[in-house]
Amino acid sequence: MFDKEGLVEIARRALSYSQAEQTQVSVIAETMDLTRFNNNEIHQSLSRDNLTLMVKVIDNSRIGVASTNKITARDIEAAVDQARFFASLQPPNEDLADLPTPRPIPSTPKLDYSVVLTTPEQRAAWAQRTIEIARSANLSSSGTISFGIEQHLILNSQGVEAYHETASGFYRTIMNNGDITGYADRIIKNADDFQVEPVANEAREKATLFNQSIDITPDEYVTIFEPVAVADLLRFLAYTSFGAAAKQEGRSFMATQMGQQVMSPCVSIWDDALDPECIIQPFDIEGVPKQKVRLIDRGVAVGVVYDTQTAHKESKLSTGHASSGYYGATPRHMLMAPGDMPLEEMIRTTKRGILVTRFHYTHCPDPLRVVATGTTRDGTFLIEDGQIVARLKNLRFTDSVLTAFSRVSGISPDRRLARDWWSTYTSVLPAIRVDGFNFTGATTF
């Protein structure tokens, strides 16, 4: 942890030194503690911290950026000079948006560090407990326990001043007996409340549900997705369709189908980084306050998220979704509206179908139609006559997420904070049932 005053001093020094027309200074400090275990042994355990200063300047419609983790006065000034120099070399870009002006930043609860700081001993104890639970069922366990604190400070010459501290942890474990695996995870907001046993037991139960896997012919099946699997499908909508740039460039169905029914009327999706169920983030990397943005309303495409540049193109205000990633402005705190069909009822009312715990290495071969592909892992089960009757070998799906979400026939009332396989997006998601999901291949395990 770095003290806030120290970060402010760094940012103010950079801002006061800059002679550019407009300057934005970001200071991001991060601390991470992590322990990984495999085959009932801890194989990696670490602690690290870092601080990054980023300076963005705009001079005569030209932009330059420099970043460093050096924080002496000389280094800070060098970063500013470098950003200005970069800007000076470019031809003017008349389409370049100004840096944002101040808007009220929502107040958020003060972080209680006592509930997010863990010691190596505490993480080792959680790993030990997980291993004991695995051994009690003659299983092997793998897993990760991580806790991170991030401090974000954004100042700009237009008057923006934004500071926030956020922290969360993540626990996940796979228990296995050879190729028979079971998975469970939790995003942790409060380490004091976190109990490893229920999660580890969830993985154990999945890993001991049927001791062999059977083949099934790849085809279209009624499919029930647990929240972690839903997160993977939703990620592709976030990447390919819910950002303004994709709409503006004609890369997304939002370019041609805004206002149209694109999914089942029972599907509503929005982004709200201030929802208490989310990992709260009050502003984006430009210091713009996060807005709640409706993306899909009862199946109708209704909105996309903006950063300052994409908003400028449509003479709008940024929704506070600027991101440094490849995809630009994207929703990273999505919520899906709950339904009224508990997971148990979905299973009970399915004549023949498949239950998916999670996916692996999903990708999107056709962004315009949001066609995604990936394989299931760590618990894929066959449902017949309302009961889970067998464990299936993992399957490959290839299907349009739009088509799948048009066929939703059940949404659970319970939702949980979930991460997809790949990204660190955290979404509040239910389990869902889709009447007809296209599995196109099978694995050998």
Next chain:
Amino acid sequence: MRDILSKGLDLATKLGASYADIRVTKRETEQITAKNGHIENLTRGGDEGFGVRVLKNGAWGFAATPILREGDLERKIEAVVQKAVAIAQAASRVNRRPVELAPVESVRTTYKTPAKIDPFAMPLERKLQDLTEITKALACLPEIRVTTASLRLFKEQKTFASTEGSHIEQSILQSGIAASALATGKGRAERRSFADHGTGGYELVENMKVREQAPRIAGEAVALLSADNCPVGENTLILGGHQMALQLHESTGHPTELDRALGSEATFAGTSFLLPEMLNKYRYGSEVVNIDMDATIPGGLGTFAYDDEGVPAQCTPLIEAGIFRNYTTSRETAPQFGQTSNGAMLADGWSNFPLIRMTNVSLCPGDWTLEEIIKDTKRGVLMDGQKSWSLDDKRVNFHFGCEIGWEIENGEITRLLRNNAYTDLTPHFWNSCDAVASKEYWHCWGLPSCAKGEPVQIANVGHGAAPARFRGIRIGVEA
């Protein structure tokens, strides 16, 4: 610095570590992106810090911190070593099997990537001009909606010191470029792109001649708007070199990583279908399939002199005449096979624990020309251009999408195809390979974005590849 590192290593030993190493890493990066004729982003980044890895009571501990000011290394080293030792001690209370390391010869040496043009020292104006000209050249047709060109420059100075007496200083330089054209029309959006990276200076970028390729790239993107869909079904597949590089990465590079095979990456990146008992017995591919991992290829993106355990860069055959011969290993994992490490333990910067990472994993060239392969194909599809990739967690079942395809009938290319994809099981795929193009078609492509580990680490890897043919592969998108 040498004295400070010695002090830190001595402290680790005093605190009970049986082994310790310290990596001090300083990085400089430059990323310039042009879009539609304008410079959209110009970022230069710098980052310096150090990480301490210790082995105590047979368990690992790692701690890392930035060098924010001059003198931080000296000021912080004691605390960071103590923290790493405490972490290892906590882990050792859980573990039953102590880690043992394969021997390595201690060395004191330096290495610098050979380069003709230092891309960080050359005039920035030149780089900006090159990129904007590429995006303008790509916008040569009215259907082209978005053009991009990105330059990625990377310089890393790394000092490695261990309690076994090694002190290695390396300066790695990487240069590369990516460019793309997006065409829209007829309710479709089609992209064609180019991307390549290597170790070396700006001469690598110049030799890629992206500006000269721009009319072809744009023309293909536009032509794809009116192309037919790739036919669905079993067919003969010919992969171009760029796509072959990704195929190697995903279906050979990753499953031959020993940490994956032993389960260490189970929770995130996944494991491997290649089990230790398959070594030297398993037929992974056909007789024409020879794949090696070689961290010494001149200009390869995965080229260096020593890995992050002080093991020298080397060439290891992974697949010989189709037989699975070796894993990519580390000092911790290699002894399980009575071997020493083959030098592929690498960390992403100073703040990460080293992991087993592929270096340059390459398909050895065959003796065909591409023209001969096409002429010898009665019915098939030639695909190239990386578009999407997905594999299961043991790297058996895969699905790749390619930007462009050409149908082949009776030994001739007959039409352009869009929505190109193929799916298969890795052993079947490589066993169906019956032709590999010769060294004239072979190139070591650079992929600067291999993700693995928790927290996620990015590695820069190379893949030497030539076009190759595979029989009886399921092709076409089935959604």
